Amino acid sequence: MxxxxxxxxxxxxxxxxxxxxxxxxxxxxxxxxxxxxxxxxxxxxxxxxxxxxxxxxxxxxxxxxxxxxxxxxxxxxxxxxxxxxxxxxxxxxxxxxxxSVAEKEAYASVAQVAEVIRDLHKLQAPDSLQLEQKQPFDEIAERLNAARSLSGNDERFMRQRITELSHQYAELQFLLPRGVIHGDANIGNVILTRDEAPCLIDLDSFCIGPREWDLVQTALFFERFGWHSADEYKRFVDIYGFDIMKWSGYETLASYREISMTLWLAASETEKAANEVRKRVIAIRNGGDRRDWSAF
The missing domain is CATH 3.30.200.20 (Phosphorylase Kinase; domain 1)
Structure with missing residues (x-):
């Protein structure tokens, strides 16, 4: 199903x-x-x-x-x-x-996101939680199979690109230690409480894996989408203590995330989502600008 x-x-x-x-x-x-x-x-x-x-x-x-x-x-x-x-x-x-932590959805600052991720990565999950290991290409295969708004050509391109990325991923040398990760850490999943304190939400993707997975979306949102400013990203790096964009594996993880975000949207059957998916696939295929991608 x-x-x-x-x-x-x-x-x-x-x-x-x-x-x-x-x-x-x-x-x-x-x-x-x-x-x-x-x-x-x-x-x-x-x-x-x-x-x-x-x-x-x-x-x-x-x-x-x-x-x-x-x-x-x-x-x-x-x-x-x-x-x-x-x-x-x-x-x-x-x-x-x-x-419920608040009546309205207000997002934390990028600096607060860095603090929340940094502090999460200091924790060690008990064995009783039985957290699974990060399996990114199993996850993206499920999203591809659930996609409804991809044309035949776009689906073939995405499958080919995913295969390329899986080969690249297998060769990556991660610099940060493995451990507990949120798995989908970004400003959209850190909201402000009634007291305006940051709160991490959406624990669906919690697992054990390379900590770089929790840093890549903030970098991607800055570098490719323009959703964060240079000053915001610098503050993020200073607080967390590691700049993923200076790591050789950044491009692989960032490209994976773009495809994952697109395939998530491709599960929707609405015309608005389908148009956005088509625009994103064209940008991924041709190396086009991502700054006109709409947030969903």
Missing amino acids: SQAEGLTEKTALEAAEIACGKVGIDGTGAELIRMGSNAVFRLKGQIILRIAREREGFKSARRQVGVARWLESEDYPANRVLDVRQPVDALGHPATFWV
């Missing part, structure tokens, strides 16, 4: 009602605030409900809950899960309940 199958706004609302009923939470007036990899609802009492699109995602959901509880025990600034037995089976989809 592809990522997009089996969960619409209507069925997500039905699943939310079932999930709330199973844990005794009032789901009246549940507000759908996002439909992506998860259907995300805001509930009464400062609660966030996430329902995964993938029916096979119970293992991942259990891992996310375990990671959140471990990070709370470390007093690390990340999403807290509600103290209920979870994940919950909601129409076959895993549902998890989280403490």
Whole structure:
């Protein structure tokens, strides 16, 4: 089953009602605030409900809950899960309940993102979490298989490019030690709490791997997309203590991330997403400017 199958706004609302009923939470007036990899609802009492699109995602959901509880025990600034037995089976989809940190989504500064990543990389996860090893090309293969808006030619190009990158990746010499990583660390996953403190969210990709994976998106957003300024990136490097752009493997990881971001979007069937995917593939194929890529 592809990522997009089996969960619409209507069925997500039905699943939310079932999930709330199973844990005794009032789901009246549940507000759908996002439909992506998860259907995300805001509930009464400062609660966030996430329902995964993938029916096979119970293992991942259990891992996310375990990671959140471990990070709370470390007093690390990340999403807290509600103290209920979870994940919950909601129409076959895993549902998890989280403490809402703010009523509006405001992002942390790039400097705060660097602090959050630096402090995460100081932690050592307990063996009981059973975190998986980073497998980037298994992940991107799943996204490619779920893509719906790629033309035949674009799909062939992407497969060829992924193969090239996999060969390059196999030869990389990482400079930072392996350890716990967020796996999708960027400014979009560090939000400000009601007290304007940074909080790491979206623990879906938590795993063990090279720490460079948690640095590449900030560099990419600066160097290729222009979403961060030179001063912001310099501050990021100064705080974390390592400039990934000076490492020989940066281009490989950055190119991988571009394709991963594009394939994630290609799972959507909307005309707006399809147009954006086509624009991105053309830029990747021809080495074109990425500064007109729209954020999704």
